[in-house]
Amino acid sequence: MARPSYLRALAALLPGMTTLVCASLRDTPDVGTTPRLDLDVEVAVERFRGLAGMLPGAAIRYAVKANPHPALLRALVRAGCGFDVASPAEVGAALAAGARPEDLVHSNPIARRDHLRVCGLLGVRHFVVDSLQEVDKLADEVPGALVLARLLTSGAGSDWPLSRKFGCTPEHAVELLGRVAARGLRPVGVAFHVGSQQRDPQAWGPPIHAAAGVFAAMASAGHPLDLLDLGGGFPADHEGLTADLQTYGRVIEGHVDAAFGDRRPQLVLEPGRGIVGDAGTLVARVIAVIDRGERRWVHLDAGVFTGLVETLEEAIRYRLESDRHGPSVPCVLAGPTCDSADVLYEHVPVDLPIDLREGDEIRFRSAGAYTTCYSTVGFNGFEPLPTVLVR
Ligand SMILES: Cc1ncc(COP(=O)(O)O)c(C=O)c1O
Incomplete structure (x- = not known):
């Protein structure tokens, strides 16, 4: 019906959206001008490969919010990376870089209703929520959405904690994923974020084990889940960093094994700083x-x-x-x-x-x-x- 022309109109907006998320593109200074950010896209691609190798089989969704430069997004798409997006403008930037909508996850748990609708119309299918209100909004605006529940974490061990504002208890996650199913959407998984620049690889342990409880409860209720989104938090080389990427991979792998055994879910990572820092x-x-x-x-x-x-x-x-x-x-x-x-x-x-x-x-x-x-x-x-x- 009206959908194709609406999509064409949205497509026409994409270049503007790209500019919106990357205000610094307005000016490209000469080398030597200060202040400036010197960005080496190849290093970001190497970091992407390092993270992909750290947990083989995990899907990587680069968090566009960390740095939305179009050249960076294009290089990551070419390398096989998907994206974590938080707004229609970020969806636009990812699609303009060549990403497929099915490789995007909308992980902003509380969003404007019209933003959810536009993201859905642009083809985004995966959405993260942490409240019953957002489940209802999604059911109204994005029929057929695939939904993950975001768990609360303490943020301990991170230099830039993301605790408090988002996340729910495992019990509430079960309740809201039940509501997802009741409203005709598909409950698909659990997400969390252990805080940015997380210096302690063990920080992934408690939420992985809590997520396994949610998986078990949902399976008993007849709604098996298959996605475990481990969020971002992987560090850049700032002061105080001690563990290397292999250690993160080994520790996380150990917790996933202990919590899920041979019912291992599809893992998703949403690194921002760990790729572009x-x-x-x-x-x-x-x-x-x-x-x-x-x-x-x-x-x-x-x-x-x-x-x-x-x-x-x-x-x-x-x-x-x-x-x-x-x-x-x-x-x-x-x-x-x-x-x-x-x-x-x-x-x-x-x-x-x-x-x-x-x-x-x-x-x-x-x-x-x-x-x-x-x-x-x-x-x-x-x-x-x-x-x-x-x-
Ligand atoms: C939901 C979500 N995923 C991923 C990230 C990226 O985190 P980081 O840069 O620590 O990897 C953030 C950062 O705020 C976030 O909020």
Whole structure:
């Protein structure tokens, strides 16, 4: 009926949607301009392959929110990656990059009704929910949706916890997956997220075992499940990282074996930072070095509002590099805006070369995730953080 022309209209919107999720594309600066993100797409593809090899057979759904650059999405599609999406604009960006709608999972558990409808019309089938209200919304807007219930986790062990806002108890998951079936949708699995930059591979254990309980209850109720979505949380090379990817794979595999035995579900991973974090370097420049009483303050041309939001509460500790190699002193690191929240590291200062001066470059390693897309559109007149593709 009206559906094909509606889809054509949506297709016409796709390029705009791509721009929407990647504001930093508005400007592509010359190499040398700061601040900027240098992005190496090949590194992201290697990380994708590493994660795919870590748990053979798992389907990888890159979390577009981490960095939606179109060149990155295209390269990941070519490598065989699907996507975790949270809005119609992210669906548009994934489809414009060549992804198939069946390789997308909508894992934003609470969404606008019209957004759900558009995602459904664009062909997305898998949706994650954590409340009865969202099951009802989905039943109204996306007939035939395949639904996963998201479990609550503690977020312990992660540098950027995602606890509290989303997730339900295993008992509630059983109740809402029952409602999924009663409303004519298909209950297909369980999802969770152990917190971003999760430094403890054992953090996957409790939710995997809780998920096995939900699988068992649903099988007894006549609705067997077959998808276990282990979320993101796989780390980039920030300060404090100790375990390697093989260790994550081994520990997770052990928990899946212990919890499911030979009734192993299809595994899904939704890595964001674990794929694109190490593929980016945020290059900033010193705009002033000021000695204030006992403390040295180094002010940069990038800050909390221009890509470094994850330094809030000093949660994510990037490894820093400069071209000076003399003795170092502890420094407070601040961004360029007038907002007093624009201070990156103060409680735990960073060691920087004593002869650092105005105009020097400071490079934030492993800053490919949650930087360009977390930049304000122009607070204090500072441009969003642009991307330079280095490969
Ligand atoms: C539902 C969901 N999946 C995946 C991710 C990606 O997480 P990470 O970047 O830690 O891999 C996020 C991040 O917020 C998320 O909310």
